[in-house]
Amino acid sequence: MGTPNILLTRIDNRLIHGQVGMTWTNTLGANLVVVANDAVAEDEVQQNLMDMVLPDTAQSRFFTIEKTIRIIEKAAPRQKILLVVKTPQDALKLVEGGVPIKEINVGNIHFAEGKKQISPTVSLDEKDIETFKKLNELGIKLEVRGIPNESGFDLMTKI
Amino acid sequence: MIGIVISGHGQFASGIYSSIQLIAGEQEHVKTVDFKEGMSADQLQIELSHAADEVEQGDGVVLFTDIPGGTPFNQSVILSTEKENIKVIAGTNLPAILDGLFSRGDALDAFTDKVIQSGQTGLQTFKQKKRQEEDLDEGI
Numbered sequence A: 001m002g003t004p005n006i007l008l009t010r011i012d013n014r015l016i017h018g019q020v021g022m023t024w025t026n027t028l029g030a031n032l033v034v035v036a037n038d039a040v041a042e043d044e045v046q047q048n049l050m051d052m053v054l055p056d057t058a059q060s061r062f063f064t065i066e067k068t069i070r071i072i073e074k075a076a077p078r079q080k081i082l083l084v085v086k087t088p089q090d091a092l093k094l095v096e097g098g099v100p101i102k103e104i105n106v107g108n109i110h111f112a113e114g115k116k117q118i119s120p121t122v123s124l125d126e127k128d129i130e131t132f133k134k135l136n137e138l139g140i141k142l143e144v145r146g147i148p149n150e151s152g153f154d155l156m157t158k159i
Numbered sequence B: 001m002i003g004i005v006i007s008g009h010g011q012f013a014s015g016i017y018s019s020i021q022l023i024a025g026e027q028e029h030v031k032t033v034d035f036k037e038g039m040s041a042d043q044l045q046i047e048l049s050h051a052a053d054e055v056e057q058g059d060g061v062v063l064f065t066d067i068p069g070g071t072p073f074n075q076s077v078i079l080s081t082e083k084e085n086i087k088v089i090a091g092t093n094l095p096a097i098l099d100g101l102f103s104r105g106d107a108l109d110a111f112t113d114k115v116i117q118s119g120q121t122g123l124q125t126f127k128q129k130k131r132q133e134e135d136l137d138e139g140i
Helices: A018-028 A044-053 A065-074 A088-096 A126-137 B012-024 B041-055 B071-082 B094-101 B108-122
Strands: A006-011 A032-036 A059-063 A081-085 A103-106 A116-119 A122-124 A141-144 B003-009 B030-035 B061-065 B086-089
Touching: A006 A018, A006 A088, A018 A032, A018 A044, A018 A081, A018 B012, A018 B094, A032 A065, A044 A059, A059 A065, A065 A088, A081 A088, A088 A126, A122 A126, A126 A141, B003 B012, B003 B041, B003 B071, B003 B094, B012 B030, B012 B094, B030 B041, B030 B071, B041 B061, B041 B071, B061 B071, B061 B094, B061 B108, B071 B086, B086 B108, B094 B108
Parallel strands: A006 A081, A006 A103, A032 A059, A032 A081, A103 A141, B003 B030, B003 B061, B061 B086
Antiparallel strands: A116 A122
């Protein structure tokens, strides 16, 4: 089937919400938002909520990590994909499973006690930092950027 | 690009703009005019007129206001009778303006129809729907 047309991969603790569903989807011109998350793949309330914020021009799919890895290469060329995951660990699983991700947009990773805050919306614990280092070693560009029209920065410069 | 002015009672306009900034970031050619306590209708009219001139890029201006028949709406309508290419909308909500931000290259009438539609469908309650696995000939 060839390479899926993934326009952007985003890590966001809130998955599809206002910034992702409205701003990124519209700005990129994505017509398919794929949420790769094991819990949400089983949760129809969450799925319905995420659908509400998407424009009519975009469809959604809610797959487990395993199913995403299995199915993504079957994507049609006309499917312009915004791929969203909740954590850096899930992103690493996708990459290690062969999903062709070259670049990751790091959006919201919320603050908690003991985490290292690297931007107003991104805070990382030891496990996150280790995971991002692995992603970096695999050649993946990591950009911290909340919304399209703000300037981002390379995550590796802050860890 | 269509220019946008938002106006309403109190901090409706600056408040709704703060939500826009959080969701979609800083926007070009958008101005807010708060109708503050003690301000006269004439004063509001002057500020609306300045704001409309500032955001006009040659493709028209849409004034988003809060309630139909309120002073921000009424003064905007009066302004629209005096200037070319101005449309006035009442009952503004965030879904209307946010959708509009991504259609600012449209013609003025098409843009106005679109944001009204988005505002109307955006006012809704949550309904749990059974999701169906789609049968696709191709793709995922």
